[in-house]
Every structure is written in structure tokens, then in C-alpha cells.
Amino acid sequence: DAGITQSPRYKITETGRQVTLMCHQTWSHSYMFWYRQDLGHGLRLIYYSAAADITDKGEVPDGYVVSRSKTENFPLTLESATRSQTSVYFCASSESAGWGEKLIFGSGTQLSVL
Amino acid sequence: KQEVTQIPAALSVPEGENLVLNCSFTDSAIYNLQWFRQDPGKGLTSLLLIQSSQREQTSGRLNASLDKSSGRSTLYIAASQPGDSATYLCAVRPGGGGSNYKLTFGKGTLLTVNP
Numbered sequence: 001d002a003g004i005t006q007s008p009r010y011k012i013t014e015t016g017r018q019v020t021l022m023c024h025q026t027w028s029h030s031y032m033f034w035y036r037q038d039l040g041h042g043l044r045l046i047y048y049s050a051a052a053d054i055t056d057k058g059e060v061p062d063g064y065v066v067s068r069s070k071t072e073n074f075p076l077t078l079e080s081a082t083r084s085q086t087s088v089y090f091c092a093s094s095e096s097a098g099w100g101e102k103l104i105f106g107s108g109t110q111l112s113v114l
Numbered sequence: 115k116q117e118v119t120q121i122p123a124a125l126s127v128p129e130g131e132n133l134v135l136n137c138s139f140t141d142s143a144i145y146n147l148q149w150f151r152q153d154p155g156k157g158l159t160s161l162l163l164i165q166s167s168q169r170e171q172t173s174g175r176l177n178a179s180l181d182k183s184s185g186r187s188t189l190y191i192a193a194s195q196p197g198d199s200a201t202y203l204c205a206v207r208p209g210g211g212g213s214n215y216k217l218t219f220g221k222g223t224l225l226t227v228n229p
Contacts, residue, residue: 031215042221043158043203050215058216090157094215102148103205103217105157 003027006091006106014114019078021109023091031094032074033103034058034066036087043090049074081113116141118206120220127194128228135189135223137204142182145207149178149189152201152222161202162189166209194227201225 004025013019023032034046035058045058047066055066063085065077078085091106117140127133137147146165150158162171162178164187170179177190187204203222207215 033215040221043205043219045216048215092158102160102163103158104160105150107157108155 004091004093004104004106006089006109008109009107010110010112012112012114013081015080015082017081019081019111021076021078021089021091021111023074023076023106025072025074025091025093027093027095028071029093029095029104030071031096031101032068033092033094034064034074034076035090035092036060037090037108038087046076046089078111081111083113085111086113087111116206116208116218118204118218118220120202120204120223122223123221124224124226126226126228129194129196131194131227132190132192133194133225135191135202135225137187137189137220139185139187139206139218141208142185143209144182145209147178147180147187147207148205148217149176149187150203150205152203154200158203191225194225196227196229199225199227 007022030051033048035043037043044060049055049068052071068074089109092103094101094103119138121136148163149161152158164171164180175192180187201222201224205217205219
């Protein structure tokens with residue numbers, strides 16, 4: 001199906017484990033983003049990418065790694081998960097950084113770090 | 115640092131009522147402002163995007179206005195329906211556009227429309 005797909009939908013892991021959250025979009029959008037949503041903090045940008053092989057830090061990048069070898073995929077890796085990384089993670093994409101470009105979100109991954 | 119505030123945090127209204135949701139931001143040098151809707155357990159859906167040079171945008175029963183100089187935006191929902199129940203978030207994009215795509219989100223207003 002066309003759209004932006006995140007997997008897994010739910011994930012439980014333990015502190016210290018490496019976890020990768022997947023994001024795939026079928027539109028060939030240039031821009032892709034990772035946000036986390038927490039009560040009391042709202043949505044915060046972790047990393048974003050303007051094109052394949054181009055990534056940049058957002059507001060809260062520490063403890064996360066991203067890559068973008070292909071335009072359609074933008075995985076987010078937690079190298080050594082901590083309890084503070086328990087959150088709902090959203091991937092989003094946009095065709096360009098143009099004036100009127102809207103952001104399109106995936107359905108999210110709910111991550112619990114025990 | 116840009117800060118975005120949405121008041122009230124929660125709002126409950128009877129069906130059919132017209133309502134206004136508020137969004138304020140501290141730095142008026144914005145590129146655009148978006149209003150999103152989020153249903154429980156779901157991602158965000160963009161409702162309206164207002165460019166910095168625009169005053170308002172309309173889509174169906176929704177009307178969003180922007181007063182950049184005062185750092186305010188409102189989302190007006192006409193003839194509210196139970197299906198409008200959701201969390202509504204606003205987000206501003208910093209001025210300069212181009213590669214600066216670091217949106218700042220408000221924490222949202224939880225709207226409940228009672229039948």
C-alpha cells in the first residue's frame with residue numbers, strides 16, 4: 001500500500017539492548033523525519049534527512065543513530081536503550097522543503113524500555 | 115528558542131457548537147504554521163498549512179488564521195461533530211525556510227465533542 005509505514009507497531013526491550021525502528025515511504029519524498037512524543041514534552045525532533053546519505057540532528061539526538069542509504073527508508077537505531085527512551089516514535093516525510101509542503105506522519109511505534 | 119503554547123489543554127463542547135482553538139508562539143519569524151489532528155493511538159494528520167504571508171486558510175468546516183506579528187493562530191471549527199473529537203496540535207516552522215525544517219510543536223488541545 002502507498003504511504004508511510006512504521007514497524008514494529010509495538011516493541012518492548014531491556015535497557016542496554018540495541019533497537020532499530022523502521023520507516024518506509026512509497027512516495028520517494030526527499031525529506032524524512034523522526035519525532036518522539038512524550039507526555040509533558042509534546043513532539044520533539046530527533047533526526048531528519050533531506051535526501052539519501054544526508055542527515056542532520058534535531059532537538060534530542062543523543063542516544064540515537066540514523067542512516068539513509070535509500071530514499072524510501074529511514075531507520076532509527078537506539079544503540080543502547082535507556083528507560084528515558086520509552087516513548088512513542090513517529091516517522092514523517094515531506095516531498096520537499098518548499099513553502100507549502102505538509103508533513104505526513106506514520107502511525108507510530110510505541111517503545112517500552114524496561 | 116521558539117516556544118509554542120496551546121490553550122486550553124482540553125476542551126469539551128456539545129455537538130453543533132462552533133469553537134476556537136488557540137496557538138501562540140514566541141518568535142514571529144516563522145516560515146509557516148500547520149495545524150494537525152491526532153486521534154488516539156494514531157499519527158498526526160495535517161489539516162491546514164498557513165504560509166507566513168497568509169492570513170487564513172479554509173478547508174470545509176475548518177478555518178485557520180494567522181497573526182504573525184502578535185504570534186497567534188486560531189483554528190475555528192464550525193458546527194462541531196462527535197467525529198471531531200481528537201487532539202489538535204499546531205506547529206511552526208522557523209523563518210528562512212530552505213533546509214531549516216525543524217518544526218516546533220505545541221502540546222495540543224484535547225477536544226471532546228459530546229453528542
